[in-house]
Amino acid sequence: MNGDNKPLIEIRDLSIGYFNSAKQLLPILRNIDLSIQAGETVGLVGESGSGKSTLALAMMGYLSNPLKVLTGSTSFRNQSTFDLSARELEKIRGGELALIPQNAGQALTPTQRIGRQISESLKLHSKVTEADRPARVLELLTQVRLPDPMTLVNRYPHELSGGQQQRVAVAMALAGEPDALLLDEPTTGLDVTTQAHVLELLRDLAKETGTAMVYVSHDLGAIARVCDRVVVMYAGEIVLDGTVRQVLLKPVHPYARSLLASIPKLREASLPAALDGRPPAPGDVGNGCAFVERCTMAEDRCATERPILQVTKAGERVRCHLFEKVEKLAAPGPGSAVERSLISPAAEVLVLDNIAISYTTRGILDQILGRQPNDTPTVDDISIVIRKGETIGLVGESGSGKSTILKAIAGLIPIRSGSITYNGNEQLKASVDQRSKDQLRRIQLIFQNPDDSLNPRQTVAEILAQPLRLYFGLSSQELHDRSVEILERVRLGGHYLDRLPSQLSGGEKQRVAVARAFIAEPELVLCDEVTSALDVSVQAAVLELLNRLQREFGTTYIFVSHDLAVVRALADRVALLYQGRLCETGPAADVYSLPSHPYTEVLLGAVLEPDPDLVPVLSADDIVELSPMPVGCAFQRRCPRRVGDICDTQTPPWQQLNDEHLIRCHIPHRELRKLQTVQVS
């Protein structure tokens, strides 16, 4: 195949851009030089808008509509991809060079059985004869470690879980025995445990087949696990290119350093250092370095002279005037220690007592007879006490009911049984309509995705005016003053008032959403995955903001997240949920150390961190459960430490490890301590 030492994919001085409506040229990629050898695994990392996906698609000879090649070329096996005819490209794409898209569930044809889809790839991209195809399909499904391939071939995509769909997409890509695989955010959107399993599979496949793999990802933890080499991109340029150890352990570019520092660490209860500002928009880069405005080390010449990609003694390529200075710096240290607000242990803000929530609606007959449906509720037996000024983290995978609980507290979903007590004596009614205006004001909700939670037709001023008018009856001047004040508090300033959400960056939008919650002067703020739609550097800034506001206002947070490291950075206490049932609650430091509930152990083991030396521990299957078990332990089907029938038939008791640390498991905690090995802190 590739006998000589020619690179498999070679990109020379590639610049790609487009003309905007004012006929100005806006470059997306600028002077990219990159070669990828056969069998290499390379990670393209960068924040959104850094051009990493555009670069990956350019390797396949694909440009989305307004984009044009301005300079340079890309070649695959010495064929210049942009000069090939559509037919020649067709042969390469999918066969020799395959793409695995971000959302495999949407990339599979919903009306075709899995077996047929894979055999179609075989028909198009391999020489396997029609008679041999069924056998080859089974072989491929086995290769991607899918259980029971014989029955799987007759399934439709929607019958598979997210992780299984991703595996089928991998199997389809492997059908043509490609020389290179491009993976666009292959595990984004999957649960922690599923992500770890898929990445381990990809890692093994790279070794088994010798296929070159190019990962496009913003997740340095995933990259650390699967790549030999990492290319860091910023504002359409390659700023750093080195081995995974060089880039992640001792990066020689200031941007890579800041990026790494902004990632919350599972092993540190500290806020990561935020990276101020935002990347320049296309066309906004001046003559100097693209990173100059956010760089803490910038000198005069950085603003006027564009650095070139230089090679260091250790063999990395770096685009920085000052890389020799950066080299001498110590490895990025721990993040800034968090100034935690003091918790007053007596005052209870919210008490959830034995809450059960069900999405099943009662039929007309049930309603007339006053019957409750006798199914298993989605969320059951939730009792949590939340104290004034603390942050409690609710952690769990998708489907664990964590957002459902938040919505119930906010009054958006009715609870089936149990009670919510506010400030010790007020019973909160189940529905928003029945709560007093003051009760509503004191509990505010911040949503996951600001694109969805801010009305696209309202300016920032109108967005902030809604709670002010509703709760305080303010108008005109005072309303304006209060809005400006809160905008300054969230570090935006009064000149943002007239902007629409579409004129803000992701981080700015989330700041507006935070401002909208805090302008009501709430006592309790419910944060629903508030950072998961944001870039890491922006996430760090939002976490810092939330922490500062908490100290200034004495607010209590319920912080829902699937990301254990983010929760670690902010939470005083943590509650772990599986399938709508609590598994473990306790102070953060205790929960993140052993012994712990087997589910916590599985989650902690699967977390990927930007450190190539850390190996995830995969102790449970990544099957996805659709509904909770009616009897027994919630985690019975996946538990690696199952003791026997007792797990299926009896709800495990709460074991008290110390004052506040509780675990719900049949295994005595002393025994768990002996069994568990995951190294956490």
Add this chain to the structure above:
Amino acid sequence: MSTIFQAVTKNRPQDRLFKVLRDVMSSPSGAIGLSLVVFHLVLAVTSPFIVPFDYREISSLLMLQGPSFEHWFGNDHLGRDIFSRTLLGGREAILITGIATPIAVVWGSFIGIFFGLVGGRIDEFAMRIVDAFLSLPWILKMLVLIVTFGTGMGVLIPTLAFFYGIPVIRIARAATHDVVARDFISAAKARGHGRIAIIRHELLPNVLDTLMVEGAMRWSWMLLAFSSLSFLGFGASPPTPDWGLMIADARGFMSFAPWGVLAPVVFLSSLIIGINLTADALAKALGIDRIQKAPV
């Protein structure tokens, strides 16, 4: 920092209107469409003052005369000047549909948004009634009412407004469903805003674009329906000049005097094409994919 946003000072509603208008005019089809619509509207207002002949003036000498220097579009079977009649022929159609369209869009949207918000079984049940209405041929439904209550503006406007509001229900409901699922509606509910406030501040601004485009499309359908009614003798009554009526009158002589049909046909279709092109360009400028968003 980024320089792109420094130009933004105010985001007034009229700025967006100007931008949308500019976008419509910037595409060739949008510019042609809008020019046609504006041409017809101006003509409808000014035609009584510019027509060269009285539209009622009968002349046996000029019966079925071809186009001449004096009578540009020729004369009809009663010797009336087709040019004058064609210029005047859109007035009644545009007036009636111009009143009926807004009524149809408003009541249809109101009902559609209501059911979209309520959702559940009530919504499903109401939509089946809507489906039943939609499954009947439109001309049949309308003729029943017109035959019962007679012709004339007082009957035609409510009839058209009623039947053309029904498809708007579906569009408004679908658009509402899209918006209701979004978090800013949940946020408003969680804050404790009343239902009316949520509709006014959160929902309406987001479905208005879809309704505007839908309104334009309904207008063109309604024009066609009115002309068809006139053609059948249930719309404008003689001797009022009306395109549909003129086509009906002249179609018997089409084989040897085609100009009698040609002029009103060209005018009617140019208006309808103009509205369609404008609606398409408007949808594009507002960022609505009409093919995806039209369930009827």
